[in-house]
Amino acid sequence: MRAGVAAAGAAAPRVRALRRRLAIALVHAALVAATILTLLPLLWMVSASLMPAGEASMVPPRWLPSAPTLEHYRALFARLDLARAFANSLGIAVATTVVSVTLNGLAGYAFARFRFPGRDRIFAILLLALVIPGQLGMLPLFLMLRGLGLVNTYLGVVVPGLASIFGIFLVRQYALGIPQSLLDAARVDGAGELRIFWSVVVPLCRPVLVTLALFTFMGTWNDFLWPLVVLSDSRLQTLPVALANLLGEHVQDTELMMAGAVLTVLPVVVVFLALQRSYIEGIASGSVKQ
């Protein structure tokens, strides 16, 4: 009994090393399994979009195309006019991003660094209003835009995204950290306020503006309910709405639908992979700090 305990004591470092190797193996096995499960639907989407017609509907399912083809992508662009929906989505997302980053940037900076009558009360009301869901105002907004003749226009679809409380809040928190000496120095040099914003504040707030631009672009690109409601004209529709409509007519054409899904997802995935640090850090910091 005592000898056994002594032996275990001597072997402890080796046992510990073994347990550590086992823990490393287990952790990585779990992560690899989770990653496979997570990526599988997306990989199958890409693979099926390249299969000859009918191959994605076989039993048992095929994992890889027997003879990869781009015919479904060609059909989407040539026959089904998804190129137009793609251009609509891109235009709407870029326009919304540019306008809303500019307006939220100006307002966030103003709330952080200027005193004006009612500032703190307005900001408190904005913070309270953060809990109001967008769907609540959606019906009257639709009726308003209908009265203005803006239903079925690009302007009508971007209107709710022109500025956002969240965006103002995000920029304000960051702009609070700009050193006052830099702003004063620019003012002493005689720079106008707009020039100070453009050449001092914007460069200093670059990280938060990039994050805001990313959130806005992706959110607008991925949005579904509002474009669905406002744009019924098929020539104006965004890609997600066009894809949902395509499903109605082409539900049997699995490969074609997968090509449409790839086309819809590709821009946001590329943008995310290129700028993922800004995006992920934006989510992590924006919420935990508050």
Added chain:
Amino acid sequence: MRRGGRLATAGAAPGLLFAAPALAAIALFFFVPVAAAIALSGTDFDIYAVASRANLRSVGLGNYYRLAGDPLFRTAVRNTLYFVVVAAPLSIAASLGAALLLSASLTRWKPAFRAALFLPVVTTLVAVAVVWRYAFHPRIGLLNALLAPLGIGPIDWLGEPRFAMPAIVIMTVWKNFGFNMVILIAGLQSIPERLYEAARVDGARARARLLHVTLPMLRPTLVFVTVMTLIGDLQLFAEPYVMTQGGPAHATLSVVLLMYLEGFRWWNMGYAAAIAFALFLAMLVPSLVVRAMGARGEVA
């Protein structure tokens, strides 16, 4: 001196000017419609009122009384609560598991794993709902192909009422867990290392450190994540719209889907506004519960 005076007062005009465009846009396209929604919910605004406002009448709280007795609304509420109660804990558990794995000191290639697990979050909901619709197909679907070797199925995921909502839960957990994962990782990183060292000195094993250091310290982040997830899940819409249209037999009809159908398909806008307002009240509940718990000192 004069310069100093100008500096002090320089603020007012440009500050208001800079804030004005954003505030005007938010007032006009958010606050005005929200206020109008409350008024709209007190009217019988329908397809006749769309044609001519002369057909519009005030009904007071009539729409809300109608909601209380509407079996379709009751079904939508039941479905949405079922979805929230099942999907939220599952997705938070998945997020926490992934966050713990990614935060372990012995884990390698963290950025690559994190990006891969986060990827579904950035994808377009409609597009991946289309993909999952095929994945849930009873004959050609991937899910049944994966379950068959385990002796399960074939299940008609989207065709059978009792499996349709679980199918939407599976898809939603897959799509969303990465978001909370990232927030939880940040929460884990903010736990001071010295607490772990102290626990180790006291002889606490890994499990004890998880239960007595990690989870208590993570509690504020977990509360935040839970509130945000509940609020988000209450707004279930695009998944049933694309995958089931609320079927089969209304098994996946959600509150927002019913609001969309009533308002924009059937033009019962007064009634739909009442549904939207009911949804808003439901979305306040998680934050109010947390605030009440906080007031009693139960939440750090």
